Amino acid sequence: AQSVTQLGSHVSVSEGALVLLRCNYSSSVPPYLFWYVQYPNQGLQLLLKYTSAATLVKGINGFEAEFKKSETSFHLTKPSAHMSDAAEYFCAMNWGGGSNYKLTFGKGTLLTVNP
Amino acid sequence: GAVVSQHPSRVICKSGTSVKIECRSLDFQATTMFWYRQFPKQSLMLMATSNEGSKATYEQGVEKDKFLINHASLTLSTLTVTSAHPEDSSFYICSAIRGTGPDTQYFGPGTRLTVL
Numbered sequence: 105a106q107s108v109t110q111l112g113s114h115v116s117v118s119e120g121a122l123v124l125l126r127c128n129y130s131s132s133v134p135p136y137l138f139w140y141v142q143y144p145n146q147g148l149q150l151l152l153k154y155t156s157a158a159t160l161v162k163g164i165n166g167f168e169a170e171f172k173k174s175e176t177s178f179h180l181t182k183p184s185a186h187m188s189d190a191a192e193y194f195c196a197m198n199w200g201g202g203s204n205y206k207l208t209f210g211k212g213t214l215l216t217v218n219p
Numbered sequence: 220g221a222v223v224s225q226h227p228s229r230v231i232c233k234s235g236t237s238v239k240i241e242c243r244s245l246d247f248q249a250t251t252m253f254w255y256r257q258f259p260k261q262s263l264m265l266m267a268t269s270n271e272g273s274k275a276t277y278e279q280g281v282e283k284d285k286f287l288i289n290h291a292s293l294t295l296s297t298l299t300v301t302s303a304h305p306e307d308s309s310f311y312i313c314s315a316i317r318g319t320g321p322d323t324q325y326f327g328p329g330t331r332l333t334v335l
Contacts, residue, residue, distance in 0.1 A: 136322055147225075147312050148263075148326040155322050194262060198322075205251060205316050205324055209262045 106131050108197045110210035118218050123167075123182040125213045127195030130176065136198040137178040138207070139169055143191045151193075154178060165189070190217045221317045222246050225327040232303055233335055240298045240330045242313030248293035249315035253324070254286070257310040269296040303334040 111126040129135055136155050140148040152163025159171040169180045178195060195210040222245040232238050242252055250271045255263040267288050268276040275288035285307075287299040296315075300307050312329040 138322070140326075145310075145329070145331065147223075147328040148314075153322045205253070206265060206268070207263075207324065209264075211262045212260075214260075 106135075106197065106199045106208055108195050108208050108210040110193075110195050110213050112213055113211065114214045114216070116216045116218060117185045119187055120184050123180070123185045123189065123215065125180040125193050125195075125215065127169075127178045127180065127210060128176050129178065129195075129197050131197060131199045133199050137169075137171060138196040138198075139163065139167070139178075139180050140194045140196060141191050142194065142212075148194065151180070185215075185217045187217050187219065190215055221315070221325040223313065223315050223325045223327040225311075225313055225330050227330060228328065229331045229333075231333045231335065234304050235302055237299055237301045238303055238332060240300075240311055240313075240332070242296045242298070242315070242327055244294045244315040244317070244325075247315075247317045249296075249317060250293060251316040252290060252296040253314045253316075254288060254296075254298050255312045255314070257312060257329075259310075263312060266298075300332065303332070305334045308332055308334045 107130045109128045138153045139151040142148050151167050152161045154161050154171045162168045167182045192212050192214050194212045196207045224243045226241045252269040254266045257263045266281045269288045269290040271290045277283045290296040310329050313327045314324045317323045
């Protein structure tokens with residue numbers, strides 16, 4: 105079955121420290137992978153996406169993620185955390201391609217940034 | 220960029236009443252929209268796929284008679300929660316597909332439903 109696992113429901117970092125949010129997937133076919141950010145009481149904003157092109161994907165706000173097929177991972181990183189990065193982050197997967205637009209979401213990771 | 224709006228952003232209703240939530244694609248046409256439900260501190264769960272001009276496709280376990288979806292135009296889908304109960308209280312988020320491919324899904328800002 106297709107699934108997305110986010111390790112760690114809550115990650116806390118200091119301002120200026122490295123941010124690492126983990127995401128692993130299970131899919132029998134090459135997936136498309138996404139990271140979304142959600143601020144309180146708001147919808148989802150796309151941070152970045154992997155769609156079978158370059159394995160290292162750069163997104164907005166200084167975030168990037170690397171697709172590693174051998175590890176079935178798509179971890180999100182940012183070299184230096186900012187207070188404004190505090191939010192909920194969701195990893196999502198699409199495995200159907202073509203006309204299948206359905207996304208499967210991980211459970212989310214709440215990122216807190218300490219001053 | 221692609222903009223998706225939802226109305227209302229918040230709604231409080233009494234138990235037993237029905238509530239309609241609108242999802243609009245403001246600057247593009249969307250033949251396909253999705254409705255998600257998000258419980259506090261949990262992930263998004265896909266409820267249904269809304270296709271313009273045809274019946275919605277519901278995910279397993281979602282009551283189609285309780286959550287009525289209408290996609291009457293290329294820019295509007297509505298979700299009606301019928302005979303709402305407190306357990307229906309949740310954050311409802313819609314998304315719309317612009318173009319082709321799974322990486323063209325744009326999300327609305329969500330609607331907070333509270334049923335008293």
